[in-house]
Amino acid sequence: MKKNERHHLLRKLVQEDVIKKQEDFVDKLHERGIEVTQATISRDMKELQLVKAPAQNGGYRYNLPPEIDYDVSQKLSRLMKDAFVSIDTQREFVLIRTLPGNAFALAALIEAARYKEMFGCISGDDTVLVISRDEKSAQRLQKKIISFI
Amino acid sequence: MKKNERHHLLRKLVQEDVIKKQEDFVDKLHERGIEVTQATISRDMKELQLVKAPAQNGGYRYNLPPEIDYDVSQKLSRLMKDAFVSIDTQREFVLIRTLPGNAFALAALIEAARYKEMFGCISGDDTVLVISRDEKSAQRLQKKIISFI
DNA sequence: GGATAAAGTGTATAAATATACTGAAGAATT
DNA sequence: AATTCTTCAGTATATTTATACACTTTATCC
Numbered sequence: 001m002k003k004n005e006r007h008h009l010l011r012k013l014v015q016e017d018v019i020k021k022q023e024d025f026v027d028k029l030h031e032r033g034i035e036v037t038q039a040t041i042s043r044d045m046k047e048l049q050l051v052k053a054p055a056q057n058g059g060y061r062y063n064l065p066p067e068i069d070y071d072v073s074q075k076l077s078r079l080m081k082d083a084f085v086s087i088d089t090q091r092e093f094v095l096i097r098t099l100p101g102n103a104f105a106l107a108a109l110i111e112a113a114r115y116k117e118m119f120g121c122i123s124g125d126d127t128v129l130v131i132s133r134d135e136k137s138a139q140r141l142q143k144k145i146i147s148f149i
Numbered sequence: 150m151k152k153n154e155r156h157h158l159l160r161k162l163v164q165e166d167v168i169k170k171q172e173d174f175v176d177k178l179h180e181r182g183i184e185v186t187q188a189t190i191s192r193d194m195k196e197l198q199l200v201k202a203p204a205q206n207g208g209y210r211y212n213l214p215p216e217i218d219y220d221v222s223q224k225l226s227r228l229m230k231d232a233f234v235s236i237d238t239q240r241e242f243v244l245i246r247t248l249p250g251n252a253f254a255l256a257a258l259i260e261a262a263r264y265k266e267m268f269g270c271i272s273g274d275d276t277v278l279v280i281s282r283d284e285k286s287a288q289r290l291q292k293k294i295i296s297f298i
Numbered sequence: 299g300g301a302t303a304a305a306g307t308g309t310a311t312a313a314a315t316a317t318a319c320t321g322a323a324g325a326a327t328t
Numbered sequence: 329a330a331t332t333c334t335t336c337a338g339t340a341t342a343t344t345t346a347t348a349c350a351c352t353t354t355a356t357c358c
Contacts, residue, residue, distance in 0.1 A: 003336070016285075021314060040337055042316055046207075051200040052315090052345095053214070056222075056296045058195075060346090065202070136165075147205045152306065170344060186308055191346055201315095201345090209316090304355070315344065326333070 001034050003044075009034075010044055011064065019062040021052070073148075076109045080148040085126070087145060089138045092119075094130040096145065103128045110145075117141045150183050152193075158183075159193055160213065168211040170201070198222075221261045222297075228255055229297040234275070236294060238287045241268075243279040245294065252277045259294075266290045 006029070013019065013028055022041040029036055044050075049065040065073070083102035088095050098106055107123035110130060117137035121130045132138040155178070162168065162177050171190040178185055193199075198214040214222070232251035237244050247255055256272035259279060266286035270279045281287040 023314080037338055038315075039317080039339080042314095043337085046203040046316085049203045049205075051202045051212075053200045054195040054198045056198075063200075144205070172344080187345075188309080188347080189307060191344095192307085195346085300358090302355105302357075304353100306351105306353075308351085309349090311346100311348085313344100313346070315342100317342075318340090320337100320339085322336085322338100324333105324335080326331100328329105328331080 006034065006036070007044060007048055010041075010048060010050070014050055014062050014064060020060050021062075025062075073113075076106075076113065077148045079106055079109060080145070084149055087142055089135075089142050092132050092134050092138050094132060094138050094141050094145070096128040096130070098126050098128065100126045102126065115141060115144065117144075155183065155185070156193060156197055159190075159197060159199070163199055163211050163213060169209050170211075174211075221258055225255075225258045225262065226297045228258060229294070233298055236291055238284075238291050241281050241283050241287050243281060243287050243290050243294070245277040245279070247275050247277065249275045251275065264290060264293065 009029070009032075010025060013025065017024075017028065019025055019028070022038050022045065025041045025044075026036060026038055045062070050062050051065070052060050053063045055061045079102065083098040083106065085097040085099060087097070096103075096106065103123040103126050107121050107128045110118070110121050110128065117132045117140050119131045119133050121128065123129070130138075130141060132141050158178070158181075159174060162174065166173075166177065168174055168177070171187050171194065174190045174193075175185060175187055194211070199211050200214070201209050202212045204210045228251065232247040232255065234246040234248060236246070245252075245255065252272040252275050256270050256277045259267070259270050259277065266281045266289050268280045268282050270277065272278070279287075279290060281290050
């Protein structure tokens with residue numbers, strides 16, 4: 001079992017089962033004949049950005065990344081690496097320039113990412129304008145977007 | 150300092166500062182002359198449902214609840230307790246019945262909650278119809294919604 | 299008010315998680 | 329092919345987080 005396969009399985013398991021702690025993952029994998037240690041799971045959690053969240057019912061449960069979907073994240077990363085030109089903020093606005101023709105796709109992904117800082121998002125051919133909730137949010141957004149490159 | 154005030158402050162801090170571990174909270178509060186121990190913070194994290202999430206840059210950071218805003222959650226809980234009548238799923242649909250006149254408010258809150266399982270949501274006077282992404286999601290949604298009662 | 303219950307917190311510690319260190323296995327380089 | 333580099337994962341352990349227990353404070357009831 002390759003690491004990548006395991007990652008996919010973990011993402012599947014975390015959605016289907018209630019995983020309260022990393023050892024639960026170890027056990028679930030063990031049931032499937034896959035041997036890993038808690039240490040490996042801890043590293044997997046980090047890479048997949050899974051979080052142990054307090055649940056409504058008082059317990060804990062591992063969850064998918066809070067804010068941004070893994071797939072969206074992957075796509076954003078790819079597109080940013082491919083088509084990103086520049087980024088800047090002014091007041092509550094974040095302006096992203098891309099290679100011609102890529103802004104619309106980028107805007108769609110940014111929408112899909114559902115950043116809590118974001119208020120709205122419009123795009124032209126090579127420009128995405130993100131309107132955030134305030135100045136601080138704009139800066140935070142800029143950082144987040146840059147981090148994909 | 151009352152627990153509730155502290156909770157508000159924690160929610161503020163977690164948005165403004167990078168909090169990597171619970172001790173960071175203890176320190177931040179200490180700076181403001183508020184004395185608490187890590188144990189209390191752990192309990193606060195649980196009640197506020199804050200999560201320690203792996204960050205893009207490789208570190209960790211405490212975050213607000215992943216999927217659902219604290220206020221929204223509170224309101225949903227209140228409204229569900231007040232106005233909920235019944236819930237059922239069929240295929241990828243979840244149908245919620247409420248006391249007359251409450252469905253619109255409930256739908257608005259469900260929208261605000263931005264469940265990842267949800268595709269869309271419409272409402273009448275006493276009925277909310279949630280369209281989810283697939284059958285499994287519908288069941289998961291049902292559970293989540295019931296859990297507010 | 300006094301009694302009783304409920305909520306909140308610290309201390310100490312158990313439980314869970316992250317990581318330094320190490321070695322194995324494969325890929326890349328010469 | 330030998331050497332070096334990189335990735336991966338286990339072991340052992342450090343770090344972090346959760347909680348049992350005890351005590352204090354606050355609310356509730358009579």
